Amino acid sequence: MDRLEIKAQFAVTEDGTIEGLASVFGTPDRGGDVVHRGAFAGASFPIPMLASHDQKDVIGVWNSGEETPEGLRVKGQITVSVQRGREILDLIRAKAMGGLSIGYMATSKTPRRGGGRDLHKIDLFEISVVAIPMHPGARITSAKEHPMTEKTETPDIAALEAKMADLEKKADTTALVARLDKLEAKANRPQGGADDPKEPTAERKAFAAYLRLGDAITAEEQKALNQSSDPQGGYLAPAELSSEVIRDLVEFSPIRAVADVRGTTAPSTIYPTRGDSTNARWVGETQARTASTITFGQKEIAVKELATYVDISNRLLADAPQAETEVRSALAEDFGKKEATAFVSGEGVLEPEGFMVNADIAYTANGHAANLSADALINLMYAMPATYRNAGAWAMNGTTLATVRKLKDGDGRFLWQPSYQAGQPEMILGRPVVEMVDMPDIAADAFPIVYADFKAYRILDRVGLDVLVDPYTQRTNGMTRIHATRRVGGGVLQAARFRKLKMATS
Structure with missing residues (x-):
């Protein structure tokens, strides 16, 4: 009123x-x-x-x-x-x-x-x-x-x-x-x-000092702010400031939007593979037939585990009800970024196998260590079988995409084509572009661009983000421990449906 x-x-x-x-x-x-x-x-x-x-x-x-x-x-x-x-x-x-x-x-x-x-x-x-x-x-x-x-x-x-x-x-x-x-x-x-802003409370004065000086604030100012130890919860902002939390932007590659995502209840999944074609030949009526040998193998995608925990003071949870929500939000953002990075460049031991580290994926040489070649992109795309090529998409980070947008063919036409319809992606050589922040930059001996039918990359979800709030084990320290676990696997099923662009060694 x-x-x-x-x-x-x-x-x-x-x-x-x-x-x-x-x-x-x-x-x-x-x-x-x-x-x-x-x-x-x-x-x-x-x-x-x-x-x-x-x-x-x-x-x-x-x-x-x-x-x-x-x-x-x-x-x-x-x-x-x-x-x-x-x-x-x-x-x-x-x-x-x-x-x-x-x-x-x-x-x-x-x-x-x-x-x-x-x-x-x-x-x-x-x-x-x-x-x-x-x-x-x-x-x-x-x-x-x-x-x-x-x-x-x-x-x-x-x-x-x-x-x-x-x-x-x-x-x-x-x-x-x-x-x-x-x-x-x-x-x-x-x-x-509210209290007259011309006469700020001791907490507001101390918080302003903390924003200016950090941990160099006086003992009296620390006493006005401190709700728990610095490494385990830090300082609680005055009530008039704590209702809004300023968050940094978290970007991660949209692999899940283009890959083949499946659920699983097992610790790993094995996919049978078939290698060679048969050795069939044209023969006459009485001519001897030749034998064929077909080799079979298997591709296993193991489920990996991502986990951490956060300790947060019970007083902070009581005084700032949004604190637990912010912790959950931070965990979801961090786990999403970590798994997206692993899908691109994961080493395949503790992490899922990233498609950029798969040794069976072929590449096309760019011919220069720093300058992208329009001809190299055309060569890369048409080096793939037509079936895979017609289902493929480009992937690169924003810095590389900015360079590609400036490339022209021999007739002076841009390789990049804008999207004229809402909801439709941009195009390079008639195929869509997916911007992935985890792709490497253009540099000597780097692989800054990949063209692929990403349905050949399989993601297996074993357990979604599981958050467990434990108010008991750390209660003697005045803390609540929040555990988070995520079990997910990823790997390339068919390397032939991927092809990378390799920059020359300087």
Whole structure:
């Protein structure tokens, strides 16, 4: 809410029906604010009736309201069937609670000369029965059977001010007024009443020092920030900063989007392979036939395991609920990047076998150690059998792709062709391009480009990312240990469906 104002006069009946002026138009309240007619044009009823703006103290409902020349006149019902409603009704009759206060947000306002604001448009959230009104004219006029003032019509403002002053002299309301002033001041500050940003908390000062100096901050500043030991959780940002986490961009090669991905329940999978063709020949009627030998082999793809754990302080988990979510997100990003890198260049022992390290994949020489040759790319593509070539795609990193986009054929036409349709990839020599950040850069003796039918690369998922939260084993240290495991395998099934471009040795 922007502010909680007391600007009202109302009447009640025995059954709790209540009518009143929730806001007075045209005259300033004690804070200098003036509400103008039309400010409540968009008000929607019914709205809650509260006691002293306590959301836990609902005493009824306002059923209707309309703007009149003097202000916003409302009608509602105190719930007298519950004890709290009867108590409030008795306090109104005893003149202990004599005003209405609106809870609202000012959506159109201008500053007034000398202080205060002109309020032209207001979003009304609730109207409360209160003891001390903000506006001198916001007083209860009558309760029909129990008169509250001498008149039920709009009261004389000057007379009401005099009565209010007399009442304040008789009753010591200093502490209550001071508390209301404090609440009003906080409600008018940015951030919904947060501490004055001109006077930062000790935690905010210490955090600012940590951002500037790192671990060189003083012992007092460390005490203001430290929620756990530095290697095991570090410093917790002040509450007003910890709700947002700035994340670095994590890029990884989209191998899964183009490869053949399968699930498995075994630690490895064996694929039978067939080598030679038969030795069939054309023969005459009585000519001897020749024998054929077919060799069979097998290709095994073993499932590998990727694992780690993170210790995080229990206090940090309690004070920053998003901390565990961020840990899980970081694990998923790291595991995704690590496995994508392994699919490209994994050594095949502890990691999956990357297609760039498979010794059976042939290559085409570029002929130069630093400059890409357009002719070499054409030679590479057409060195593959037509069936594989027509299903293939190029793979390279962004730096290499930038170089390829500048290449032209002998007629001055670019080899690279842009995509003119949403969702369709870019093309080189009529075949799509997949940008893979884990591919090597152009350098002497490097393999910066591969052309392949990537369905010949098999990925086996044994276990998805398994995250286990262990709050017990490290509890004596005030920590929770979060374990993460991923079991996945990968390997080239048919090397003939891949071909690499090799830069010359300098």
